[in-house]
Amino acid sequence: MKNSVFPVLFLCGAGALVLVAADSWRKKPYTAWDDTEVQKILNDSPWAREVDLISGDSGDVAHSISPLAGGGGGGDEGAMGGRGGGNGADGPRAPSLRLVVRFVSALPVRQAMLRARYGDQAGESAAAKALSTPDNYYVVALAGLRRLPADVQVVKEKSSLRAKGKNPYGPAQVLTEKGMIVLFFPREGHPIAVEDGEVEVQVRLPDLVGPVRRSFKLKDMVYDGKLEL
Numbered sequence: 001m002k003n004s005v006f007p008v009l010f011l012c013g014a015g016a017l018v019l020v021a022a023d024s025w026r027k028k029p030y031t032a033w034d035d036t037e038v039q040k041i042l043n044d045s046p047w048a049r050e051v052d053l054i055s056g057d058s059g060d061v062a063h064s065i066s067p068l069a070g071g072g073g074g075g076d077e078g079a080m081g082g083r084g085g086g087n088g089a090d091g092p093r094a095p096s097l098r099l100v101v102r103f104v105s106a107l108p109v110r111q112a113m114l115r116a117r118y119g120d121q122a123g124e125s126a127a128a129k130a131l132s133t134p135d136n137y138y139v140v141a142l143a144g145l146r147r148l149p150a151d152v153q154v155v156k157e158k159s160s161l162r163a164k165g166k167n168p169y170g171p172a173q174v175l176t177e178k179g180m181i182v183l184f185f186p187r188e189g190h191p192i193a194v195e196d197g198e199v200e201v202q203v204r205l206p207d208l209v210g211p212v213r214r215s216f217k218l219k220d221m222v223y224d225g226k227l228e229l
Helices: 002-011 023-027 035-043 107-124 126-132 153-158
Strands: 048-056 059-065 076-078 095-103 137-143 160-163 173-177 180-186 198-203 212-217
Touching (some): 023 035, 035 048, 035 095, 035 107, 048 212, 107 126, 137 198, 153 173
Antiparallel strands (some): 048 059, 048 095, 059 076, 095 137, 137 180, 173 180, 198 212
């Protein structure tokens, strides 16, 4: 577990800022990524997707594109799995908070975190050696929270990771750090392949109406010829 915790809690302090940038970062080494490319990878890439919290009459509800939740897929779906646009009596409500669901165990995300923290010295940092260390967990962070749950037991018991067509399973450990909840899902016994199509992260927060749910297309998560999760 230590190999997973170190890069996550030591390097994962990126905010939920989303910048528009082309995938130019794929054509250069991570040590040459600029700030815009780093933020693109951390917040708006195949490994990092947004979820909006919409304030409603019954509480905050998470809205995101989550094809695995059921139905046709591809449109906005509420946290409870039904179609929803956050509409109230007076029309659509603006997001009250924008979160990012991020696979921090994926190599490009780990590289971006190193670049963000160490700048031009990223490749020479001691933490860079951890990039080649096999990770025993799929590590997922929910970033951008204003308030962290006092008790993460509910998060651990109700959150899950699920590849399309496979059974969901829960995290072995849940940690909190600076506006983030970090979930550790064991890789052993739960292989995920590009052929699975999609993988869905579901995070249950005690103060939300329903879970935060976000799906990722696995074919887009291939990096340097390898699926990165």
